Structures are given as structure tokens and as C-alpha cells.
Amino acid sequence: xxxxxxxxxxxxxxxxxxxxxxxxxxxxxxxxxxxxxxxxxxxxxxxxxxxxxxxxxxxxxxxxxxxxxxxxxxxxxxxxxxxxxxxxxxxxxxxxxxxxxxxxxxxxxxxxxxxxxxxxxxxxxxxxxxxxxxxxxxxxxxxxxxxxxxxxxxxxxxxxxxxxxxxxxxxxxxxxxxxxxxxxxxxxxxxxxxxxxxxxxxxxxxxxxxxxxxxxxxxxxxxxxxxxxxxxxxxxxxxxxxxxxxxxxxxxxxxxxxxxxxxxxxxxxxxxxxxxxxxxxxxxxxxxxxxxxxxxxxxxxxxxxxxxxxxxxxxxxxxxxxxxxxxxxxxxxxxxxxxxxxxxxxxxxxxxxxxxxxxxxxxxxxxxxxxxxxxxxxxxxxxxxxxxxxxx
Amino acid sequence: xxxxxxxxxxxxxxxxxxxxxxxxxxxxxxxxxxxxxxxxxxxxxxxxxxxxxxxxxxxxxxxxxxxxxxxxxxxxxxxxxxxxxxxxxxxxxxxxxxxxxxxxxxxxxxxxxxxxxxxxxxxxxxxxxxxxxxxxxxxxxxxxxxxxxxxxxxxxxxxxxxxxxxxxxxxxxxxxxxxxxxxxxxxxxxxxxxxxxxxxxxxxxxxxxxxxxxxxxxxxxxxxxxxxxxxxxxxxxxxxxxxxxxxxxxxxxxxxxxxxxxxxxxxxxxxxxxxxxxxxxxxxxxxxxxxxxxxxxxxxxxxxxxxxxxxxxxxxxxxxxxxxxxxxxxxxxxxxxxxxxxxxxxxxxxxxxxxxxxxxxxxxxxxxxxxxxxxx
Numbered sequence: 001x002x003x004x005x006x007x008x009x010x011x012x013x014x015x016x017x018x019x020x021x022x023x024x025x026x027x028x029x030x031x032x033x034x035x036x037x038x039x040x041x042x043x044x045x046x047x048x049x050x051x052x053x054x055x056x057x058x059x060x061x062x063x064x065x066x067x068x069x070x071x072x073x074x075x076x077x078x079x080x081x082x083x084x085x086x087x088x089x090x091x092x093x094x095x096x097x098x099x100x101x102x103x104x105x106x107x108x109x110x111x112x113x114x115x116x117x118x119x120x121x122x123x124x125x126x127x128x129x130x131x132x133x134x135x136x137x138x139x140x141x142x143x144x145x146x147x148x149x150x151x152x153x154x155x156x157x158x159x160x161x162x163x164x165x166x167x168x169x170x171x172x173x174x175x176x177x178x179x180x181x182x183x184x185x186x187x188x189x190x191x192x193x194x195x196x197x198x199x200x201x202x203x204x205x206x207x208x209x210x211x212x213x214x215x216x217x218x219x220x221x222x223x224x225x226x227x228x229x230x231x232x233x234x235x236x237x238x239x240x241x242x243x244x245x246x247x248x249x250x251x252x253x254x255x256x257x258x259x260x261x262x263x264x265x266x267x268x269x270x271x272x273x274x275x276x277x278x279x280x281x282x283x284x285x286x287x288x289x290x291x292x293x294x295x296x297x298x299x300x301x302x303x304x305x306x307x308x309x310x311x312x313x314x315x316x317x318x319x320x321x322x323x324x325x326x327x328x329x330x331x332x333x334x335x336x337x338x339x340x341x342x343x344x345x346x347x348x349x350x351x352x353x354x355x356x357x358x359x360x361x362x363x364x365x366x367x368x369x370x371x372x373x374x375x376x377x378x379x380x381x382x383x384x385x386x387x388x389x390x391x392x
Numbered sequence: 393x394x395x396x397x398x399x400x401x402x403x404x405x406x407x408x409x410x411x412x413x414x415x416x417x418x419x420x421x422x423x424x425x426x427x428x429x430x431x432x433x434x435x436x437x438x439x440x441x442x443x444x445x446x447x448x449x450x451x452x453x454x455x456x457x458x459x460x461x462x463x464x465x466x467x468x469x470x471x472x473x474x475x476x477x478x479x480x481x482x483x484x485x486x487x488x489x490x491x492x493x494x495x496x497x498x499x500x501x502x503x504x505x506x507x508x509x510x511x512x513x514x515x516x517x518x519x520x521x522x523x524x525x526x527x528x529x530x531x532x533x534x535x536x537x538x539x540x541x542x543x544x545x546x547x548x549x550x551x552x553x554x555x556x557x558x559x560x561x562x563x564x565x566x567x568x569x570x571x572x573x574x575x576x577x578x579x580x581x582x583x584x585x586x587x588x589x590x591x592x593x594x595x596x597x598x599x600x601x602x603x604x605x606x607x608x609x610x611x612x613x614x615x616x617x618x619x620x621x622x623x624x625x626x627x628x629x630x631x632x633x634x635x636x637x638x639x640x641x642x643x644x645x646x647x648x649x650x651x652x653x654x655x656x657x658x659x660x661x662x663x664x665x666x667x668x669x670x671x672x673x674x675x676x677x678x679x680x681x682x683x684x685x686x687x688x689x690x691x692x693x694x695x696x697x698x699x700x701x702x703x704x705x706x707x708x709x710x711x712x713x714x715x716x717x718x719x720x721x722x723x724x725x726x727x728x729x730x731x732x733x734x735x736x737x738x739x740x741x742x743x744x745x746x747x748x749x750x751x752x753x754x755x756x757x758x759x760x761x762x763x764x765x766x767x768x
Contacts, residue, residue, distance in 0.1 A: 209699030209765060245766060 001090050003078040003097075006051040006058060007156060011070045011166050019172075024049075027070045027169035033231060034068050035061060062162055067228045069197045070172070071164030075147070077156040082111065084121070088128040090157045091146050095129060098159055100143025102136050103129065111152040121150065168197025170230055175199035176279045176309060177272035179264065180222070180235070182215050185312055186283030187222045187329040188320050192311035193281055194229045201275055202233060203268055205240040210344060216381075218335055223383040225328045234275075237379040238267055243370050244344055250364040254350040257291045259362045261300040266367075267374055269306045274375075279307035285320065286313050290349035299353045394705040394750045398593075399543055399572060399683050399741035404640075405595040411639040412597060415632035422628055424618060437631045440638045447641055448581040448604065457603045457621045458634045462571040463493035464614070465588030465603035468624060469567050470497045472611030473535050473586065474507055480563045481532040483508045487520045487549070488726040489542050494569055498537070512538070517676045518547030518727045526557050533564045540573030540587075544723045544739055546675045546683030548577055555583040565609065575644030576652065576682045585609060591633075596640030600633040651744030656681040658742055658751050665755040669762065672733055674724055684740045687724070687733035690767040697738060699761045705754055708739040736768070 008031065010023065028044045031051070035042065038061055041052045051061065058076050065074050078094060080086040095103050105125050107118045116124065125148065126137060149156040176193060180186045180202040190200045204219055216237060223233045243263050251259045268280045284292045291300065301308055312320060324330035382389050415436070421429035423437045441458075445451040459465055474484060486498050488511040501507040512520050512528060520538050529536075536558045538549050551568055558566040565585040573579050574589050581587065586609065590601035603624075605611070617626030659681035666673060666686050674685040688696060693709040700707055710719045724734035740754065 208702055209695050209761070212694075212698050213702065248766065 001078055001080060001086070001093060003076050003094065003158065004053045005077045005079055005156075006053060006061065006065070007075045007077045007158065008049040008051065008065065008071050008164075009073040009075070010048070011072045011164070011168060020046075023070070023169060023172060026172040027068075030068055030070065030169050030171070031065065034064050038064075066162065066164055068170070069165045069167040069195050069229065070169035072166060073161050074164055075158040075161035077158040080155045080157065082114070082150055082152065082155045084116075084124060087121075087148060087150075087155050087157065088125055090155070091125050091148065092129050092132055094146055094157055094159050095133065095135060095144055098144035100135070102138035102141075102143045104137065104139050104142035104145045105129075105148060106145065107148045107150065109150045111150055113152070114150055121148070165195050165229075167195050170194060170197050171199045173197050174278040175201055175275075176281045177268055177275060177277040178202045178281045179268055179283070180204050180219060181283070182218050182222070182333065183283065184324050184330060184333045185285060185288075185320055187226065187327060187333065188315075188323045189281060189283035189311045190226055191229060191323070191327055193309070194226065199230060200226075200233065200281070201277060202235045203238060203271055204235065205238045205264055205267075207241045207244045207344070208239075210241065210244065214335075218332055220381065220383055220388060221332045222329050224386050225332070227383060227386050232382065232384045235381040235383060236271065237381070238271075238374050239377050239379075240264075240374065243367065243374065246365045246367070246370060247362075248344060251361040253346040254348055255353060255358060255361050256344070256346050257349045258296060258299055258353040258358050260344075261291050261296070262303045262358065262362060263367060263371065265300060265303050265308070267371055269304045270371070270375055271378070272306065279309050281309040281311065283312055284310045285315055285317070286310075288317065290351045293351050295352040296350075299355045299358050302355055394753055396740045396742065396746065396750065396754055397706050397708050398743040398746075399739065400708060401592050401598070402595045402743060404592070404597050404636075405643060407643060408591075408596050408636045408639050412632045412636040415635045419631055423631060424620060424628065433631050437629060437634060440631070440634045444602065444638045444641060445604065447638070447645055450581050450604065453582065453606060454604050455607050455622065457605070457624050458629055458637070459601055459603060459621070459625055460599055461601045462491075462569065462588050462590035462593075463601075465590070465601050466491070466493045466569055467497045468611060468614045469586045469588055469603050469605065470494065470535065470537060471501060472614065472624065473565055473567070473609065474498075474501050475505070475612040476610050477534050477563075477565075478505070478507070481534045482506065483510065483530070483532040483534065485510050485512050485525070485528055485533055485536045487512045487514060487538045489514050489518055489544075489547070489723040490537065490539055491543055491569060491571070494537055494539070508532075514547070514726050516728050517679070518542055518545045518674075518723065520549050520554060522550065522553040522557055525554055529557060529561055529564070531561060531563065533558075533561060535565050535567060537567040537569070539569040539571075540579055541570075541577055541680040541683070542723060543572045543683070544674075544721060544737070545685045545727070546572075546680040548573075548678075548680050552580040552583055555580070555585075559583075572680070572683065574641065575648045577680050591637040591640045594640050594644040597633060597636050600630070600637045602637060647744060652681060654744055655742045655746065658746055658748060659684055661748065662740060662742075662751050662755070665751075669755075669759060672729075674727070674729065674733075674737060682742050684742070685724075685737055686740075687729065687737045688762075691736065691762060691765055692768040693736040693738050695765055695768075696758070696761055699765060700754070700757060703757050703761075705757055707754070708741070709737065710735075 024044050062074050078090050080090045105122050107121045109118045147158050176198055178190045178200040193200050247256055247259050272280050419433040419436055421433045423434035441456050444456050484507055498509045502509040515521055538554055541548050555566045558564050567586040568584050570587045570589045575594050586605040588603050592598040611624045613624050615626045620626050620629055662684050672687040697709040710721050720735040721737055
């Protein structure tokens with residue numbers, strides 16, 4: 001007998017009723033993709049996905065599974081026949097491998113036809129361990145804890161479990177168009193969406209030569225980090241220079257950012273619809289900069305009734321930085337190429353813009369034509385499993 | 393592609409690559425090994441060393457240390473001399489427009505060992521004038537460092553005159569960073585007590601440079617270990633890299649006259665074109681023709697450099713396009729330029745292989761960008 005199976009517990013499945021089948025199918029697919037390089041057999045039933053480890057070391061596999069959304073917990077389990085004799089031997093063996101002075105046994109009896117109830121089974125197994133070892137029972141702070149799940153076909157014994165990402169399986173609840181600047185916030189926002197099971201496609205606004213092409217390289221590196229959680233990510237680059245220049249010719253300085261964000265949202269919504277995404281997402285956090293005050297957001301969002309998600313809207317900067325460091329994107333984001341050139345940075349941007357004024361100023365140039373031109377000249381890059389790949 | 397950034401790096405010549413491969417294949421043994429193969433490698437290494445010194449005409453008076461780069465050479469020369477001879481005095485003079493690989497080691501000596509490091513002012517063209525140096529010299533000075541050709545502007549220092557002033561003081565050594573000078577201007581190698589350079593600026597390989605110094609000079613070592621390179625720089629010497637460097641120097645000196653004539657003509661076209669566009673010139677007509685520096689009166693240098701880069705033309709500027717990291721050139725500030733000029737300069741650096749078409753293409757694209765791009 002050996003602990004040679006990984007048992008994957010589903011995420012927020014309880015609330016999903018009819019969607020259970022779709023959830024499981026999607027998660028099983030994602031697990032298979034994530035574990036492709038290990039080549040291990042996986043199968044799913046109503047309650048769990050099982051991965052047969054064979055001789056593989058479970059640690060790197062668990063580490064990989066911790067990057068897959070839709071997983072609540074992962075345990076390394078030993079499978080035995082649903083009979084007391086085998087369960088006793090299994091529990092004793094696991095505890096000997098752990099070799100801690102105290103233990104606790106938790107039994108869950110799914111198959112209610114089993115003659116003993118949970119308490120009865122617990123006592124039986126514990127008696128056996130006490131008779132065959134020097135270990136003592138401690139129900140409050142056990143050195144080792146064995147979980148026993150008794151089903152009709154088998155019993156699953158485990159000493160270890162780790163928390164997964166939670167959320168829904170990636171791709172199950174659609175995709176969004178994520179506006180990615182290259183700063184610290186937007187990669188964290190993208191991660192928050194992915195973790196929830198929402199697939200992201202990224203959109204970047206580039207203003208060459210005012211911004212350096214080095215920013216695009218930076219974005220590619222950021223997406224490589226996010227590949228751990230979403231194996232394929234599309235990045236689209238919007239040539240934004242002409243609109244930037246038109247704005248700065250026609251709009252008074254304090255309103256430049258407001259009008260610029262209105263243009264960006266228009267383009268992002270058009271791209272989202274074209275890509276069949278169900279929402280646009282940004283890394284905005286309320287109040288952080290002039291364009292992210294509630295007043296500004298109101299005026300900017302007025303250009304569309306398409307949903308706009310702001311996963312970080314109430315996060316504070318320090319917590320965002322903390323998450324970015326954990327993701328590994330922080331060091332990339334702080335490279336000294338900015339997404340916005342100082343030439344286009346107004347000294348006193350409006351923090352409480354007025355809708356009428358913003359509309360009036362942007363009516364001074366033919367933005368519809370410029371936006372159409374942008375949409376026709378989008379460059380698309382694919383980042384897949386850690387590297388740039390040819391278009392699909 | 394129009395590459396006009398030869399002062400940053402140059403492509404290695406095929407002769408250099410061949411020499412590197414040849415020595416790698418033929419003499420891989422450690423020159424410090426005492427067996428026949430090792431002795432063979434050592435013999436070749438000493439031959440390369442002798443050839444190098446002879447190329448500079450200093451075979452009788454100097455020796456050469458092979459090392460990794462000009463930065464390493466400057467560090468070894470400056471720290472090595474200062475620490476070795478600190479009992480003679482603690483005053484060091486350095487021109488205010490030196491490369492960071494000279495300034496930083498000297499600042500380190502000042503901050504850590506209490507040396508008095510004095511910056512020698514330059515004139516408005518970026519040169520250390522002999523009379524300025526003369527005014528700063530005294531009997532406490534143990535070391536003077538003045539570069540041959542400035543890497544940002546191409547300003548040329550009169551090393552013969554400067555060394556003469558230093559050598560009137562018997563305790564003082566004269567060091568010169570020749571990284572941008574070899575093969576690009578006449579250098580009085582014999583007059584220099586120590587000089588440094590790297591191979592990749594003269595169509596050699598990255599990862600190799602040399603420090604040439606008068607045989608009587610002792611240095612506190614940079615690396616301690618097996619005692620290679622006169623004990624100044626322990627480390628197994630790479631014969632192939634050393635040989636590739638000597639090849640690069642030989643070809644560079646051989647073609648010096650021809651390439652100066654060729655590049656001077658291009659530089660004149662460049663200076664004229666830039667002047668027509670109203671650019672502020674930071675290089676002067678008598679300077680080293682291989683480097684031309686100018687400031688943009690209205691535009692941001694980083695934006696123009698990025699625009700040129702997108703058009704396949706590669707030149708250099710100091711600053712990235714960022715409010716946080718805007719840098720100004722301390723070299724241009726030292727020449728008395730304004731902060732705006734020093735923060736918005738572009739360096740174009742030429743080579744014997746540069747064509748007139750490339751220079752014209754640069755000028756045309758610059759004109760187009762100046763019209764297209766918003767001023768700063």
C-alpha cells in the first residue's frame with residue numbers, strides 16, 4: 001500500500017447546481033493541460049479529480065496544481081479496499097511514515113451502508129494504532145492527522161493536504177479584455193481575474209516614439225509570469241500615437257487624461273466585442289491617481305454601457321505591491337520604461353472633471369476616424385507556456 | 393539597418409573571430425601548466441604580449457596585463473597605483489569628463505581610503521587645457537588621469553603636453569583611458585605611464601581588454617590567487633581572447649590613417665547637416681571625427697532616439713523616456729552647457745565602415761522626426 005494518488009477537491013462547486021458537469025469537465029481539461037509534462041493519468045468523478053502519481057514525486061505536481069483555478073484543496077491519498085482490515089494497516093503505515101508522537105483520526109463515511117458509523121470506525125482504527133505503536137492520541141494539537149474518506153468503492157487515507165487557488169476553472173465563465181499598461185497594478189488585476197476562472201486577453205496602448213518599444217518586451221515578460229495561471233495569453237498592441245497627439249492639440253491640459261481614458265475605453269470596448277469578450281477590465285484602484293477618482297471614473301465610463309471590471313478597485317497600493325511581488329511581476333513592472341511619456345503628462349490633471357466639458361473638448365477633433373484607424377492597425381502577440389509563439 | 397553607435401560597441405572582424413577560434417583549437421592548455429602543451433601556450437601568450445607592446449611602440453619600457461574590459465583596467469590601474477603609492481601622497485587629479493569606470497573607483501578611494509580626488513575642469517569644448525592642469529599640480533599629487541578621447545563628445549586631450557606637465561613631478565603617474573582613442577587619433581603611447589582600453593570598441597571581442605603600464609610600476613593586485621599577469625591580476629589567462637585583442641589592435645592601427653580620413657569627411661557632412669537643422673553642436677571640428685554629439689533645442693532626446701530606432705537607425709542618448717530616470721550628461725554640464733542641453737543630447741558615432749548614404753539617411757530621418765514629434 002502506498003500514498004500514490006492525488007485527490008483534487010473542487011472549488012466553489014456547491015453553489016453551481018446544474019453547472020456541475022461543465023465545471024468538472026473544464027477543470028479536468030485544465031488539470032490535464034497543467035500536468036501535461038508529467039504525463040500522469042487523471043480522471044474525475046462527481047466529487048474529486050484523481051491523479052495517479054505512480055513513482056512521481058508529488059511535490060512539483062502539487063506546486064503546479066496550486067496554480068490552477070477551481071481547486072479548493074489537494075491531498076496526497078492512499079487508496080485501500082473499503083474494509084476495516086486494510087484501513088487499519090493503511091492508517092498505521094501513514095502514521096509511521098509521519099512518525100510524530102501524537103495523532104488524530106478523522107473519518108468521513110460517505111457510504112452510509114457501512115456497518116459502523118464514523119465514530120465507531122474512528123475508535124476501531126485508533127485502537128489498532130494504539131495497540132501497534134507508541135503513539136498517543138491528541139485531539140487538539142495532533143502531531144499527525146489522518147483523514148479517512150470511506151466510499152462504496154474504496155477508502156481514501158491522507159495525512160497531507162494543501163490549499164488551491166479556489167475560484168472557478170479557467171475559461172468556464174468567459175473571457176475579458178484586460179487593459180495592460182505595464183505598471184504594477186494591471187498584472188495583479190489580471191491575476192485576480194484568472195484566479196476567479198475568467199480568461200484574460202490583454203490590450204496595450206502604445207505611443208511610439210514617445211514610449212519605447214521596450215515596454216512591449218516588458219509586457220511579454222509579465223505575461224510569461226501569468227502563463228503559470230493561464231497557459232495561453234493574447235496581447236494586442238493599439239497604435240495610439242495619433243490620438244494622443246490629437247488630444248494634446250485640441251484639449252486643454254487638465255482634461256487631456258480624462259479624454260485620453262475615454263478614447264482608450266472606446267477602443268477597448270470595440271476590441272472586446274470583436275474578440276467576443278464579455279467585459280473590459282482595468283487595474284484601476286479608486287482614488288490612486290487623477291483619472292481614478294470616482295468623479296473621473298464616472299465621466300470616463302460614460303462612453304459605454306459595456307461592463308467594465310476593476311478587480312483592484314478597493315485594494316490599497318501596498319497590498320497590490322505585495323501581490324505583484326508574490327506573482328513575480330513587480331520587478332518587471334518597475335523597469336524604468338514608462339507606459340506614458342512625460343511629454344503627455346499634464347502638470348495638473350483634473351480630479352473632478354465635468355462630463356459636459358469632456359464631451360465638448362473631444363468634439364473638437366474627429367476621434368471616430370482616428371479610432372477606426374487604430375482598430376485596423378492592431379498588432380497581435382501570443383504568449384504561450386512561457387514564450388512568444390506564432391499567431392494562431 | 394543603419395548602425396551609428398560604434399562608440400558603444402562594434403561588430404567583431406572576421407580576422408578577430410578566426411584568430412580566437414584558431415587559438416582555441418590549437419592551444420587550449422593552461423599557460424601556467426608546466427608540461428609541453430602548457431609551455432607552448434605560454435610561449436604564444438608572451439608572443440601576443442610582445443606584439444601588442446610593439447604595436448604601441450613601447451616594447452622596451454612597458455608591460456601589458458590582459459584583463460576583461462576597460463572598466464577592469466581602469467579599476468586596476470587607479471586603485472592599484474593609489475593604494476601601492478599612498479605613502480607618497482594622497483592627492484589624485486582627474487578630468488571632470490571621465491567615464492564612470494574612472495570616476496567611480498576614484499570616488500571609492502576618496503570615500504574609503506581618504507584620498508583627495510580633485511576634478512580638473514575642462515574648457516567649453518570639453519578639453520583639459522595644459523595650463524589648467526599645471527595650475528592644479530603640486531608635489532602631493534601621485535596620480536593624474538585624463539582620457540584620450542571623450543566617449544560622449546569626441547573631445548581630444550593633448551596627452552603629450554599633459555604628460556609632460558605631470559612628469560615634471562617625479563612622484564606622479566599619468567594614466568589615460570584610451571578606450572575611444574585607439575585607432576581613432578594619434579596617441580603618444582610612450583609618454584603614458586599607464587593606459588587602458590577594451591577590444592570590443594575596435595572590432596574585437598567583448599570580455600577582453602588590456603592595461604599597459606611602465607615596467608617599473610607596481611600595483612596592489614585586483615585579484616589574489618595564482619599570481620598570473622605579474623601578480624596584478626590572478627586568473628587563468630585566456631590566450632584566445634588575448635590573441636583576438638592583439639589582432640583587433642593591429643588591424644585598427646594599420647587602418648587608422650585611412651579610416652580617419654574617411655570618417656572625417658562623413659563627420660563634416662554630419663556637422664553641417666546638424667547645424668542646418670538648428671541643432672546645438674557639442675562636438676567641435678578639430679575633435680575626434682568618430683564621435684559627434686549634439687543637443688536638441690526643442691525635442692526630448694529619448695523620444696527622437698526611439699523614433700530613429702523604429703526606423704532602423706541606431707544612435708545613443710543618455711536618458712530613457714521616463715520622468716523618474718531623466719538623466720543629464722555630466723560631461724556636457726562640465727563644458728558649461730545648460731541643463732536642457734545636457735539632458736537632451738544625442739551621440740552619433742561613426743566607423744571606417746560607415747557610408748555617406750547612412751549618414752544622409754540619418755540626417756533625413758532626423759529631419760522627418762523633428763517635424764513629426766511633439767516638442768518637449
